[in-house]
Amino acid sequence: MTLETKLAGVPFAADLARFGDRVAVSTPGRSLSYRELAGQVEDMARAFGPGRRLVALEAGNTLPALVAYLAVLSAGNPLLILPTGGGSAGDALLAAYEPDVVVRASGSEAVLDVRRDQARHELHPELALLLSTSGSTGSPKLVRLSADSIQANAAAIAEYLQLRPSDKAATTLPLSYCYGMSVVNSHLLAGASLALTDLSVVDPCFWDLVRTEHVTSFAAVPYTFDLLDRVGFQDMDVPSLRYITQAGGRLAPDRVRSYAEQGRRQGWDLFVMYGQTEATARMAYLPPDQALQNPQAIGVPIPGGSFRLEPVPGLDAAELVYSGPNVMLGYADRPEDLSLGRMVTELRTGDLARVGPDGLYEIVGRRSRFVKIVGLRVDLGQVERLLADLGVAAAAAGSDDAVVAAVEGDHDLALIAKTLAQDLGLPRAAVELYPVEAIPRLGNGKPDYPAVAALACAGEEDDGGPAEVPDAGSTDVRRIFAEVLEVDDVAGTDSFVSLGGDSLSYVAASVRLERALGYIPEGWHLMPVCELTPAPHVADAAVEPSGKAAPSRDGAGTPARRVRRRLFAPMETGIVLRAVAIIAIVSTHIGFFHWQGTAHVLMAVAGYNFARFQLTGNRMERFRRHLRSIARIVVPSVAVIALAFAVTDKYALHNVFLLNALVGPEGWSDYSRFWFVEVLVHILTGLALVLAVPAVDRLVRRWPWAFGMALVVVDLPLLFGLVESRYPGQGPVLWLFGLGWAAATSRTLWQRWAVTVLAILAVPASFDNPYRSGTILAGCLILLWLPTLRVPRGLHRVTALLASASLYIYVTHWLVYPLFDSDNPLDKGLAVLASLACGVLYWAAATRVMGLAERWLKRRPFSRATVEPAAAQRS
Incomplete structure (x- = not known):
């Protein structure tokens, strides 16, 4: 078979019609049966024409985007998923991979931008889907997935969730996110249905939709549970709800236990899950009956998958390695890599893990020197290099909450921390610097990173952690938008533009937002409010763990002098x-x-x-x-x-x-x-x-x-x-x-x-x-x-x-x-x-x-x- 030969697509996407007149998708004011959805998918697939080409799709939670997504998968064309809303991330992917067709949803239809009639690049027969790696959307590094991996992972998820045709999931996560995509895939494979929406869980209309459409499940990331707390979910009556799934980052064990207890009282299950884009989304799940007793665990491998623990040289720990049919083909860093076949047979997760006597796996750390904070991957090695460039000797550790660094010597930690946060693109509160006489080290002379991370805990126990200096009146992003735009209600899914923002109000909003977050994200005017809400401890200045201001250090060539040279800051x-x-x-x-x-x-x-x-x-x-x-x-x-x-x-x-x-x-x-x-x-x-x-x-x-x-x-x-x-x-x-x-x-x-x-x-x-x-x-x-x-x-x-x-x-x-x-x-x-x-x-x-x-x-x-x-x- 030549690479140009049109191949069979992902089975569940190509065989939608087998579920006949069952409801497949519900949108405001309209429902489509599987037969009707299949018809639209087939029409769209024909529009792509003969031959196999690379198709890029802005995959939002709209019916045109869903139809285009299924049409590309069913037709056997490799699909490159772009982030919704356009912007620099999507443009970078388009420039790097030059797809043959670009599909964007416009109102009630999908608009095809056919850039060439034949494939520009050589495409491997197994290649079906290209996704940005977690936390690096827009990066030219992509995960290459096959049709078999997509199908296998959807089937495994449907099996352990025990999906049935009567189930209906609300699309609380974007289709462009591998977790949100897995919800779509598993439900359509099982003949269940989707309530297609981009409403946030903080929007009352979302809960009206849940009750009206008899939604049985929705997907959540850790931040979703913060929003659920805010809207009083614990007191809500949602009789149709059968289960909630959680992934996208570690949920604290006490919160797992709390929501598992709530689910037991109210008649629904909590599924804690673990996965990576490189495994087509899911690798493990925690059976709901184990959530109360083992809230810290990621659970057991999904059906068809398996784990093994491989010792890590120099560490008293083992790396979690996953095998299964859903493992990626490999990475792509450039268009030439699209011709490659399978380069990976098992996935080294980079996570350190252990397994208990009950067979439940637990993540205990990371082998790689990366953490993910507010959705951004942070290289802790880069943190140390940035500090070294400022003349600061430091060792950096961290979690998904903050970067923690032990700093040797007498420095102005407030200025250094603020500069480091700006260089990393993080909120100021996500950088914590602690003065030490000497960097903690192991017997072999290497930095003792667990001891560095423990500085944050010691600071919280002794002095309540680094002092917080919130910007009065500006820490609530919703209030900023409400006051600047003179609107009464601001939902988590609203953006500056959707609320009617324009150039006259943009300046005031951007200045207040920068004070609230400590930085101004690129394209913030198109981002939903829930992504702009500041971290719980937004601070404009850092102080030492004692709560006293860090001493200043003057003199030519000192870090304080270098930081103070940054008297100029960027403005649009x-x-x-x-x-x-x-x-x-x-x-x-x-x-x-x-x-x-x-x-x-x-x-x-x-x-x-x-x-x-x-x-x-x-x-x-x-x-x-x-x-x-x-x-x-x-x-x-x-x-x-x-x-x-x-x-x-x-x-x-x-x-x-x-x-x-x-x-x-x-x-x-x-x-x-x-x-x-x-x-x-x-x-x-x-x-x-x-x-x-x-x-x-x-x-x-x-x-x-x-x-x-x-x-x-x-x-x-x-x-x-x-x-x-x-x-x-x-x-x-x-x-x-x-x-x-x-x-x-x-x-x-x-x-x-x-x-x-x-x-x-x-x-x-x-x-x-x-x-x-x-x-x-x-x-x-x-x-x-x-x-x-x-x-x-x-x-x-x-x-x-x-x-x-x-x-x-x-x-x-x-x-x-x-x-x-x-x-x-x-x-x-x-x-x-x-x-x-x-x-x-x-x-x-x-x-x-x-x-x-x-x-x-x-x-x-x-x-x-x-x-x-x-x-x-x-x-």
């Missing part, structure tokens, strides 16, 4: 550009100094932010969000312009209605002062209407970067004077908005270079003034190539404040600075400061008033009449 480029631009705009208009072109840079920033915040969600959700964002610009702007029209003679009625660019006199005049707001509102309104068209919506979802480039190209005839423009004073600016859009959606190096070339060709034609053109070009390229800029830490808050209030400063400064009618440079400086201050005050008042108005409108009877039926349908 868009935020910095908004702050700098508004200062330059106001100063130029007042004559304090002259720096032209920054308003045009802001137009590019507007396009950049539109592409980031306004292209997610289904079409109607986006349309409502577009209108809301436009209203947030129009209402405060028109209020000021109307006041200016009433108290001065410099403006006309068409200014109040933002129509000067269309019906006012041509050329630059006093009437043109609000041109930026007018043109921005025109662009946003036009895009809202265009993107509401289904065909355009599909086009933009499939080729977002190309659409941004098209906006540039459409405007070039106006820019080069080939078509007469209504904006001779400022020139056309849609192309700048498009450049910003293209910058935000550039995912590959060649795309960035294409945008760069286009900017270099277009910008010089924007104005005859080379300095203004140079400013515009520099701003666009900085936005494209530099995601962050380093800003003095002391200026972060004022920068964020000016960026947040930039629109309000722009519309109010025309009324403020004429009050300082003087050529004195000091008076001009005071006029700049007064304009900035008045704009900030107006921003604070106007956003508060608009937030209250939005809340009031939501509570109106007509609002409830339209919302409640939708909520009922959703649940």
